[in-house]
Every structure is written in structure tokens, then in C-alpha cells.
Amino acid sequence: MGHERQNWTAAPWSDAEVLECAMVIPETADCATFAFRAPSGAWFDYQPGQFLTLELPVPGGPLMRTYTISSSPSRPLSISVTVKAQPGSIGTRWMLDHLKPGMRIKAHGPAGVFSSLRHPAEKYLFISAGSGITPMMAMTTWAWDSGAMPDITFVHAARKPSDIIFKQRLEGFAARVPGLQLCFTVEEVEPFSVWYGYRGRLSQIMLGLMAPDYLEREVFCCGPAPFMQAVRDMLVSLGYDMARYHEESFAAPQPEEVQVEVHEPASVSEVTFAGSGTSVACDGTETVLAVAKRAGLNIPSSCNFGLCGTCKVKKISGEVAMVHNGGISDDEIAEGIILACCARPQGTVVLDL
Incomplete structure (x- = not known):
């Protein structure tokens, strides 16, 4: 055929x-x-x-x-x-x-900004749990395909061995290059099977055995929020330089950890959507996303707290107060891009929408 x-x-x-x-x-x-x-x-x-x-x-x-x-x-x-x-x-x-x-x-x-390409290093420590393994798989595949495999210690936690996503593919990589070390830990083993890896929740002792040189490694972490909190606590107590720690999460950050200056909203604001020729009055407390929905316009959105970047729109003129959580870069902001879900108009704002 x-x-x-x-x-x-x-x-x-x-x-x-x-x-x-x-x-x-x-x-x-x-x-x-x-x-x-x-x-x-x-x-x-x-x-x-x-x-x-x-x-x-x-x-x-x-x-x-x-x-x-x-x-x-x-x-x-x-x-x-x-x-x-x-x-x-x-x-x-x-x-x-x-x-x-x-x-x-x-x-x-x-x-998204969670990528090893943004933080070049000689040694990496990837730590993941559950489906948080997906960005680590992407970064490891990139390293494999680059032809110059860096030094990666790959730590992954799962409930049981059969829950480890990409296990065979990662083992295929690790069996052919010396620079990739795999360390799996599971909470429970399955009957009538042999498990040679670690057993139990990831701990400081385990991490020290898996990556004795963790202080020298750039750390990338992804998994459920409690897991990542536990990893942060471990690394801090071990004296790790947290400026070299990076994590990916689609959960809303704790409000008390966000400290930003927000301008007082203008008494009367207006958003003009240039593409449709629609103008909507608002008081400056609504987000651009909320104003657009009120006008019957659809701006794609997902997380609604400034993390995923789905709701980026181009601002032609005007000012907004924007409190985001990493879903937009400084370069994009300089170009007039805003996140509709967390940008509040301050006076008259014109959008390319």
C-alpha cells in the first residue's frame, strides 16, 4: 500500500x-x-x-x-x-x-516560560510527579535530539510502577547515554512484580541519594501543588539556591505571596474594540475579559489568573493596571500586549480586537 x-x-x-x-x-x-x-x-x-x-x-x-x-x-x-x-x-x-x-x-x-532553554546549565535535576512528567519528557527529548546530552538526573514519583508515564521511552534513552540518570519512587508496588527502584514519598534523604550533587544542578519541578511545595521545602532546608529553582503549575498562586502596586481605577473608563467598532463603558474595576464578554465578544481564556497566557490581546492605546502571574513576558508588555483576564482599564483603552 x-x-x-x-x-x-x-x-x-x-x-x-x-x-x-x-x-x-x-x-x-x-x-x-x-x-x-x-x-x-x-x-x-x-x-x-x-x-x-x-x-x-x-x-x-x-x-x-x-x-x-x-x-x-x-x-x-x-x-x-x-x-x-x-x-x-x-x-x-x-x-x-x-x-x-x-x-x-x-x-x-x-x-509559557518553563523551559530548560531559558536557563542553560551544565547539570540539571528534573523532579516530577504524576502527569507533571510531561514537560520533563519534552526537555529530555530535546537534549537527546540535540546530540550533546547534558548531565540530567531525572527524579519521578508515582503511585505505583504501572503509573509511570513514558517509563520505557526514558529507559531507552538512559540505556544509550551516560548523561541521563533515572530515579523512580513509588508509593506502592504491584503484586507478583519486582520493583528495584525507590519506595515511599520523596524525601530529603532520598533526594540526597538520587542526586548527591543537587547543589550544583539547575532544578525544574512539576507536579501537584502539595508535591511541589514539599520539594521547595526540602531544597530550602538543604541550603539550595532557590534562584536556580523553576516550577510549572496551573494552580492559582497564594494571594498573600503576590505583592504588586495597583493604580486606583479611573472613575469612568471605556474599552474600544477596534476590530468590531464596539465601545463599552466601565468603572475600571472590571477586567478587559469581563468587559469583552459583556459586549458579546469572545477572547479565548483558560486559567483566568494571569498564568497561562491564553487571553493575550494587543493594546493600541491607553493604560491598564495588570496584575499577572507570569503568563506574559516583559518584552510582550513593552510591545503593548496585555492579558485580558487580569488587566483593568484605566481611562480610555483601545484594543486590536
Whole structure:
């Protein structure tokens, strides 16, 4: 049987073009990798560790969900996310039950600043738990494909051995290069199987055995919020330089940890959406996202607290007070980009929307 050759265009993919599901790869229980391609043959350019926001057509209306990209930009003809259903999952459950090859969905991004490329180092320590392994897989694949594998100690915690996502693929990498050391720990072992790794919750003693030179390593951490808090506490107590610690989380940060100066709202503000010619009055306390919704305009959004970057819009003129949590870079702000979910108009603001 002949195979139709996919054209590879000279242009990178942008989120103006929908993605087509190309493959669905089972990983573990209630976990699968979804590989997407651009129907035009466009290639994918991003940093390993970044994420996509998918617009999922669930019953009742589109649902925006953010997923870390588990593939590497060193393999640019497709892009993948690996998702695991949690209790109460809606979007992820829909993907696992209904998203099949050939289906097309809207996506926004890539976005995010969690990437080893932003923090070059001779030695890395990747620490993850559960589905938090996905950005670590992307960064490790990038290192493998680069042809110059750096020194990586890869620590991963799971409930049981069969829950370790990408286990065989990582072992395949580690078996062929000396620079990748894998350290798995599980809370429970499975009957009638042999487990040679660590057992129990990750601890200071365990971390010292896994990476004796942890003080020399750049640390990247991803997992459930309590897990990352425990890792931070461990590293601080061990005297680690936390300026070299980086984490990825889609949970809202603690409000008391955010200290920013917010301008007093103007008594009367107005947002003009240049593309639609609509102007909406507001008092300066509403976010741009809320004003847009009130005007019947749709700005894609997901986290709604300034972390994911899905709701970026271009500000043509005017001032906003913006309290964000890392979903936008200083360069983007300098170019007039704002996050609609956490930007409040101060006077008259004109947006390119």
C-alpha cells in the first residue's frame, strides 16, 4: 500500500490554524498521548516545556483546557500533549473518550516560560510527579535530539510502577547515554512484580541519594501543588539556591505571596474594540475579559489568573493596571500586549480586537 506524502510548508504553525488529531497513543490507565499535525503541513516551533490551550467541544459549549506539550520541537512535524484524567475531569475525560484521529480542534499557543532553554546549565535535576512528567519528557527529548546530552538526573514519583508515564521511552534513552540518570519512587508496588527502584514519598534523604550533587544542578519541578511545595521545602532546608529553582503549575498562586502596586481605577473608563467598532463603558474595576464578554465578544481564556497566557490581546492605546502571574513576558508588555483576564482599564483603552 502506498503512503501519501505530507507536504511540509516553509511556515511554522500559528494558532490561526486548527490542529488535526493524527494519533492517539495509550500510555497508562486513563492516560494517553494525542499527537496533532497542521492540515497545511506547517511545522511546529516552540520551546520544550511550553504548553498549549485546547478548545474542547464538550457538550454545553467549548471548554478551554491547558496542557503541557510532551513532544519536542526537535521533531517539528507534529505536536503532542499527554493527558491523564483526574476525578471530576471534564475536558480530559472528553478527550480520552471522544477525540479520535482525523478530528480537528482549535488550539492556542504555544506559551509559557518553563523551559530548560531559558536557563542553560551544565547539570540539571528534573523532579516530577504524576502527569507533571510531561514537560520533563519534552526537555529530555530535546537534549537527546540535540546530540550533546547534558548531565540530567531525572527524579519521578508515582503511585505505583504501572503509573509511570513514558517509563520505557526514558529507559531507552538512559540505556544509550551516560548523561541521563533515572530515579523512580513509588508509593506502592504491584503484586507478583519486582520493583528495584525507590519506595515511599520523596524525601530529603532520598533526594540526597538520587542526586548527591543537587547543589550544583539547575532544578525544574512539576507536579501537584502539595508535591511541589514539599520539594521547595526540602531544597530550602538543604541550603539550595532557590534562584536556580523553576516550577510549572496551573494552580492559582497564594494571594498573600503576590505583592504588586495597583493604580486606583479611573472613575469612568471605556474599552474600544477596534476590530468590531464596539465601545463599552466601565468603572475600571472590571477586567478587559469581563468587559469583552459583556459586549458579546469572545477572547479565548483558560486559567483566568494571569498564568497561562491564553487571553493575550494587543493594546493600541491607553493604560491598564495588570496584575499577572507570569503568563506574559516583559518584552510582550513593552510591545503593548496585555492579558485580558487580569488587566483593568484605566481611562480610555483601545484594543486590536
